[in-house]
Amino acid sequence: MRDLSPLFDPAGVIIAGASAHPGKFGFVALHNLLAAGYAGRVFATNLDQEPVLGIHTVASVDDLPHGRADLIVVCTPGPTVSGILRQAAARGVRAAFVTSAGFGEAGGDGPARERELVALAEELDMVLAGPNAQGVVSTPSGLCAQIVAPYPPPGGIGVVSQSGNLVSTFLNLASVSGVGVSRAVSAGNAAALDVGDYLEWYGVDDVTRVCLAYVEGVRDGRRFMQSVAETAAVKPVVVVKGGASLEGQRAALSHTGSLASDDRIFTGALRQAGAVRAQGVEEAFDAAALFATQPLPQGNRVAVVTTVGGWGVLTADAISGTALELAALPDDLLASIGERVPPRWSRNNPIDLAGGETRDTVPEVLDLVAGHRDIDAVIFLGLGIQSNQARLMSEGRFFPDHGLDRIVSYHRRQDQRYAEAAMAVAAARGKPVLVASELAVADPANPGVAAVREGGGYCYPSARRAVAALAHAWDYHRRRRARRDA
């Protein structure tokens, strides 16, 4: 496996082709690097030696000191790239991220130029990312060497994508949810390093807890699946594949051959490799967020704790379409919940508290349920309702009189407690406790939702999405266990 630490944790970075024009990639790359707070040494080249963003530039990499930078981010026109790599190697640079276009994706001699670039990188013993790629992000190093936004919060998700914009998509979801990112890279043309190579390195990267990959096609299917399998044996790998409907089935002598489309084989091979296949970016991020923030479910018995009936019903419906199971509530659990809520509660799973909760009911019931040996995971619905009312009260014309100030702060406190309780129970009991509310999208500032985010958790935008993520986690765990036992 190639050591990618010069790419992800460089001691210094050169931006080749820094521009003074804020609309140019060469400006944006330097801007993003500096604005995100990269702590290492920063150098920049500019043919006219104009200062850019307060950075003194030199005309050529040759003018830079030796051994001061590990990574060069190349933003110059395609034909100049190989010369710059030679100069960079002579200055001790060990990794190149090439944003420049005009290689394999272009017609004419582009593909030949790309092959030459790969050969050159091999000759120089240099890590080569790209070309035609958008950037690399690494929160442990405060590195935002990309020509696009955003710079995500730090966390455990390692992102790799054959499409640069899909990297941005995942980073945006990380930013809004607060479930952060360890590393992210756009593979671009993947001339030397493809998704599988990055996954292998993420597999041994201690900061990365879960990998999130977008793939459209692979040149060597077997090698790619081997990389996925090696990584998935160590940590979860969530994959979104594009292009499923593009290819037809091929004519073949055998029935099996006529049924063997690339996508079907890809799907089976991914399962065999132990990866999690998600159907879209939301589903993929939802699953990655679970892996990044929750313990894995050790079984498939789910309890739904809700303060509102309809949500419980829909969650039960969603569970019925998966390998998860709505747990039958054992008598002792029924009895202990019954001691804490009025008799009108559901006495069944979903555990509908039916508005009978007092100050401590939700945290107590969550702990009772998650603590029971017959329950493997909990989904909690009802977070944010009180704060939602508090918001209406606090924004209305009667506030803060008529006792509204007191009830508003009580409601907000309660939602914060629920959020904190859900996360504390998950940690204490070693079982996933998922929280779901549309307020995650409708009002991210809702104190319940905000408390989940600030506590390092993830509030699912719907119970259905929470169920899908939990089903993925259970499937991953079950298959990994089966492989270990085999």
Add this chain to the structure above:
Amino acid sequence: MADREPRPLVTLSEHESKLLLARFGLPIASERVVATPEAAVGAADEIGFPVAVKVCGRRIAHKTERGLVRLGLRDAAAVRQAGTDLLARVTTEDGDVELLVAAMLASSRELIVGMSTDPTFGPSVMLGIGGIFAEVVADVAFRLLPMTTADAHAMIDDLVTQGLLGEFRGEPPVDRDALAAVVMAVATCAEADASIDAIDVNPVLVVDGAPVAVDALVVTR
């Protein structure tokens, strides 16, 4: 130097294919290969009626589409007639052919198991729901070779139409261990011989819950 021609694909006959796969544990119904309609009658007597009679040869493909199969033959006269009709349909291009006489199995469930070679992923094994709607329904699961018995079980779990694998029309559920063994017979056969390009075991009938291969095709290069 001229480009080397890719080696042509060679198909084994149905009987040869089954015998090869049976060595790797594929369950097949009892059958005989004979040269004449009269010998077919003798074979049917040994096997027990009803029987199926098919044309069997290395160059015979798409038997059903070409009308080279006669099913549900209940007595000696029907077998003799079928054998005569079938041999009359054979052309010189079909090369050497024989008559294959096989026990007629009663089943309402068909599966398909096979192996094919993909340009990107190499050899892979497939399990799917069979029958006339197989291509349309396309409820299939693939795994790359080499694979394990646990993978074979996971393929069974991957099929969407699980209802067809449970109790069905008064028949017991499909024996999942036996079905995994069918998948592994195809997998181990393909692994044992790198010249195998494709395998079809189609259909695999489910008889009282047990999978039995009724037709098979092995393609080598």
